Amino acid sequence: MTSVNRTRSVIPGFGLTMGLSLFYLGLIFVIPVAGLLIYTATMGWPAFWAAISHPQVMASYKLSFTASLIGASVNLVFGGLVAWVLVRYRFPGKRLIDALVDLPFALPTAVAGISLVTLYASTGWVGQYLTLFGVKVAYTQLGVVVALTYIGLPFVVRTVQPVLEDLEAELEEASASLGASRFTTVRRVILPALLPAALTGFALAFARALGEYGSVVFISGNLPYRTEITPLLIVGKIEQFDYHGAAAIGTVMLVAAFLVLLLINGLQWWAAKRR
Amino acid sequence: MPLPRLTPPRLARAAVFSMLAALAASGQALARDVEILNVSYDPTRELYREYNNWFRGYWKQKTGDEVTVRQSHGGAGSQARAVLDGLQADVVTLALAYDIDQFHTRADLIPANWQSRLPNNSAPYxxxxxxxxxxxxxxxxxxxxxxxxxxxxxxxxxxxxxxxxxxxxxxxxxxxxxxxxxxxxxxxxxxxxxxxxxxxxxxxxxxxxxxxxxxxxxxxxxxxxxxxxxxxxxxxxxxxxxxxxxxxxxxEPPVTVIDKNVDAHDTRAVSTAYLEALYSDPAQRLAGKHYYRPANPEIAREFEGQFPxxxxxxxxxxxxxxxxxxxxxxxxxxxxxxxxxxxxxxxx
Known part of the structure; x- marks a missing residue:
């Protein structure tokens, strides 16, 4: 009797759902990634190294990772702020703004890129005023950051929002009644609760930005060594039928993104444990 | 209005009628409906829209067949890659010979001498x-x-x-x-x-x-x-x-039939004619109208003012x-x- 209870879970269907999950992950995710790795493995170490370490490629890594990091950081701060405002305050048009936050997900990235460059080009609505202050956005590295910030906006908002909603206001009141200042309450009570979710949002925004292509190519100017992002270089290789070169750089991006996500997951685990 | 119910006698009549219709259709000459796919690059959109219309009439008059030419446009490089990856193009009309060469060297879709099969390095314009x-x-x-x-x-x-x-x-x-x-x-x-x-x-x-x-x-x-x-x-x-x-x-934006695909589709005759007719006088005039320099020097002379x-x-x-x-x-x-x-x- 007890042995039956031990092997049988109260919730049915574990075997079935597990099997389906593995099948699904295999089909959608593992096979394409394995294909990339296997294909890269056929090219041999010297060719691989030459493809991934060329100065032009190195310059693109630098830009892609830095710009993605800046974009995700900006979103961490301002996305957190947006989530806070959406959860804690009532104001007219709140639902509309709530819905608008998801727009960068839905809008085709090419449309986003063209809109951004129309705004920020030196003849654009925003760009013409920025030019007066000597700030150039379109066709510079700053333009890349702007595009990557735009497409990463929803992630932090959407991960932080539900946690904030669950965070009871009583907790803050208790903190205040125990004599904590407003700043201490934010620092010791609210932020630690939000940190794991915020980090998840940050990681998602960062990963998304690393792979982004469609919106960036319109605003970056695509100058090798200066404003060329790694995904564009990969497309360039494919256009020349250099599938091996493209796969090699793709593999580097994959491994790098994986390491960064692993690191952030570790941080998250550490933050959750510390609470 | 309620739909008429198909009672058994009506059903029988309908069946007989449709069989007769099928018989009649198959007996009518041997006119075929053929469809071919032309994979091209971006700026030829307007030219081929007009040319396909003209070719439909030309082919109908010549053979009685009803031909529909489907078009695919995009960046030349990605179009070439799509064909390499299996897009079922009957003909390609691309921006440079290098992209078409890949169909031979990478996939054996066409023979090595493809560019000498049509006049003027296979560039009709x-x-x-x-x-x-x-x-x-x-x-x-x-x-x-x-x-x-x-x-x-x-x-x-x-x-x-x-x-x-x-x-x-x-x-x-x-x-x-x-x-x-x-x-x-x-x-x-x-x-x-x-x-x-x-x-x-x-x-x-x-x-x-x-x-x-x-x-x-x-x-x-x-x-x-x-x-x-x-x-x-x-x-x-x-x-x-x-x-x-x-x-x-x-x-020279060259054109070619994709041999492997036309043989599989049984469309070699119409596809070849489609490209050959690009060199005909009316098609050459269409090319000139859409700002391409016609390969035929006589037609080109008609557009002298347009092309410095x-x-x-x-x-x-x-x-x-x-x-x-x-x-x-x-x-x-x-x-x-x-x-x-x-x-x-x-x-x-």
Missing amino acids: TSTIVLLVRKGNPKHITDWNDLTRDDVEVITPNPKTSGGARWNYLAAWGYALERFNGDSDKAYAFVRDLYANVPVLDSGARGATNTFVQRGIGDVLLAWENEALLATHELGKGQFEIVVPSTSITA DVKRFTVDDVFGGWTRAQTTHFSDGGRFDAMLEEIGARTH
Whole structure:
């Protein structure tokens, strides 16, 4: 009797759902990634190294990772702020703004890129005023950051929002009644609760930005060594039928993104444990 | 209105009727409905829309068959890759022979001698590279050598990602070779200085045109003549002027049947006729109307006013064919890469 209870879970269907999950992950995710790795493995170490370490490629890594990091950081701060405002305050048009936050997900990235460059080009609505202050956005590295910030906006908002909603206001009141200042309450009570979710949002925004292509190519100017992002270089290789070169750089991006996500997951685990 | 119910007698009548209809249809001559797919690049959209209409009538009159030509347009490189990856094109009409060569070397879809199967290197129409400047030519650009001046910004896409841009690059290189009496080091320096003046390197020709026309960036756009004529006549009438350089390249956008696909589809006859008819007088006039230079010199003469005289050289003459041009200039580690490295180092 007890042995039956031990092997049988109260919730049915574990075997079935597990099997389906593995099948699904295999089909959608593992096979394409394995294909990339296997294909890269056929090219041999010297060719691989030459493809991934060329100065032009190195310059693109630098830009892609830095710009993605800046974009995700900006979103961490301002996305957190947006989530806070959406959860804690009532104001007219709140639902509309709530819905608008998801727009960068839905809008085709090419449309986003063209809109951004129309705004920020030196003849654009925003760009013409920025030019007066000597700030150039379109066709510079700053333009890349702007595009990557735009497409990463929803992630932090959407991960932080539900946690904030669950965070009871009583907790803050208790903190205040125990004599904590407003700043201490934010620092010791609210932020630690939000940190794991915020980090998840940050990681998602960062990963998304690393792979982004469609919106960036319109605003970056695509100058090798200066404003060329790694995904564009990969497309360039494919256009020349250099599938091996493209796969090699793709593999580097994959491994790098994986390491960064692993690191952030570790941080998250550490933050959750510390609470 | 309630639907009539199919009672058994009605059902029987309907069955007999449909059988009779089928019989009648099969007895009617042996007219077939055929469908072929033409995979092309971006700027031929208008030309082929009109040509396909004409060809439908021509083929119907000739054979009685009803032919539908489906079109696919996009960047030349990605279109070529789609065909390599299995897009079932019966014919391709692309921007440069190098892309079509890949169908032989990488997939054996066509024979090696594909380009000699039709007249004029399989290019029923040609074009050339011209300089498109803003109205009134404020920077006084008259020829290629003005493009290396410090005060001139040049818009041209990246030859590594854009087939059209390779024509631009080779046109500039050919000019420089001629000017420096075949000194390829000097030609290299000239083309490098030209690319140092490029503020935005778009990935495709359409993107470059947008940068120049919509964003107002740059003083001169390197453009296919047909695109430049379209811009000055239709899109941006009165805003731009064409400067014809002293010498330029003969851009040959070639066409071919994809043998493996037409044999599988049983469409070889109609596909071959489709391409051969591009050389007929009415089709040549259509090409001219859409700003391509007709291959037939007699028809070309009808468009004399539209196409200025320009001394033109071919890729075969100056660069020894596309394969050699590709490896020397555009492949990784080629001359274009070397230029980029120098320019990149300079600005750092």
